[in-house]
Amino acid sequence: MMKELSIYIHIPFCEQKCNYCAFASFCANEKQKEEYIDLLCKEIKTRKTKRPVKTIYIGGGTPSVLTETQIERIVVTLFENFDVYEDAEFTVEANPNSITENFLQKLKELRVNRLSVGVQSLKDKSLQKIGRLHDKNMAIEKIKLARKYFNNVSADLIVGLENENGKDLCRYAEKLLSLGVKHISCYLLEIYENTKLYQMIKNKEYCPLNEGQLIGAFNKLSNYLQDKGMERYEISNFAFEEYESKHNLNYWQRDEYLGFGLSAHSFLDGIRSCNASNFEDYKLGKTEIEKLTTKQQVEEIIMLGLRCKLGVNLSELKKLNYEIEKNDYFQDYIKQGIIKLKNDRLFLNPVFYHLSNTIISNLMP
Numbered sequence: 208m209m210k211e212l213s214i215y216i217h218i219p220f221c222e223q224k225c226n227y228c229a230f231a232s233f234c235a236n237e238k239q240k241e242e243y244i245d246l247l248c249k250e251i252k253t254r255k256t257k258r259p260v261k262t263i264y265i266g267g268g269t270p271s272v273l274t275e276t277q278i279e280r281i282v283v284t285l286f287e288n289f290d291v292y293e294d295a296e297f298t299v300e301a302n303p304n305s306i307t308e309n310f311l312q313k314l315k316e317l318r319v320n321r322l323s324v325g326v327q328s329l330k331d332k333s334l335q336k337i338g339r340l341h342d343k344n345m346a347i348e349k350i351k352l353a354r355k356y357f358n359n360v361s362a363d364l365i366v367g368l369e370n371e372n373g374k375d376l377c378r379y380a381e382k383l384l385s386l387g388v389k390h391i392s393c394y395l396l397e398i399y400e401n402t403k404l405y406q407m408i409k410n411k412e413y414c415p416l417n418e419g420q421l422i423g424a425f426n427k428l429s430n431y432l433q434d435k436g437m438e439r440y441e442i443s444n445f446a447f448e449e450y451e452s453k454h455n456l457n458y459w460q461r462d463e464y465l466g467f468g469l470s471a472h473s474f475l476d477g478i479r480s481c482n483a484s485n486f487e488d489y490k491l492g493k494t495e496i497e498k499l500t501t502k503q504q505v506e507e508i509i510m511l512g513l514r515c516k517l518g519v520n521l522s523e524l525k526k527l528n529y530e531i532e533k534n535d536y537f538q539d540y541i542k543q544g545i546i547k548l549k550n551d552r553l554f555l556n557p558v559f560y561h562l563s564n565t566i567i568s569n570l571m572p
């Protein structure tokens with residue numbers, strides 16, 4: 208039986224770049240969009256394979272800025288060139304301000320079965336300051352509309368925004384759950400130098416939470432979501448049973464995937480590749496290729512496995528000649544209950560997720 212694949216498609220367009228965003232995304236006119244879709248469809252055809260596809264994820268940027276015709280063209284090209292399972296998880300990202308009933312209807316026709324909505328906050332002042340184009344009421348109304356078409360709706364929240372404590376975040380989560388959201392991604396605010404938010408903080412126009420406040424707010428939100436029956440199946444992701452993102456689990460298990468579009472990554476046969484993040488270079492088909500060393504593979508297995516409920520398969524590490532049990536920190540972490548061993552798998556105790564970077568780093572070769 209042929210090995211299964213996941214597919215990621217990157218749509219780099221936005222109506223307006225958010226103040227915190229450092230991703231490969233930009234505002235574009237219709238001509239640029241059409242040119243990009245031509246290139247994207249050409250890339251999909253060029254990299255055609257007979258391997259079955261188990262998950263598809265169209266992310267960005269903002270895929271919902273495309274017209275119904277544009278999104279249909281991409282999906283039809285994909286289905287014509289790849290063998291996609293009938294029950295494949297198929298996610299599309301969308302922002303509240305660009306969700307329309309026609310767009311949702313078209314996604315449903317195209318076999319999309321999961322929608323990920325960029326909510327980020329349910330406080331109007333916060334949304335305005337970080338450069339979002341929707342307000343609280345629009346986010347609520349658009350999630351209600353999305354739920355008419357999709358049972359599986361996910362929402363993103365950012366933890367660490369100015370004047371937003373754990374209590375605020377729990378209130379937002381309560382509202383999202385009341386709307387029938389099945390999955391919530393809670394991302395810590397990261398400040399990148401090449402963003403407007405970085406300049407705002409430098410000019411003392413914005414004051415995000417400090418590290419202590421950030422951890423406190425995240426823990427409060429995490430406890431609330433788990434009390435409501437959601438599982439923290441990865442450091443930043445919470446879901447009701449059977450509503451985990453299968454696509455993201457594929458990444459964390461180091462299963463193989465193909466990425467199409469600007470800055471998209473692929474992982475096949477132990478080789479990682481990345482498309483150009485600059486539009487002009489992407490037009491020329493430029494990619495970076497990296498064959499992982501044994502050490503890099505070990506590091507990746509530990510880092511990805513300990514970030515989520517899947518844990519680390521110790522036999523995989525042994526195949527790569529790394530006996531983690533001999534690591535200087537291993538026995539102490541076991542005694543302190545920081546890491547746990549079960550059926551030849553190693554798990555990070557979720558209580559210590561906020562220290563995951565240090566723990567993971569210490570357990571590496």
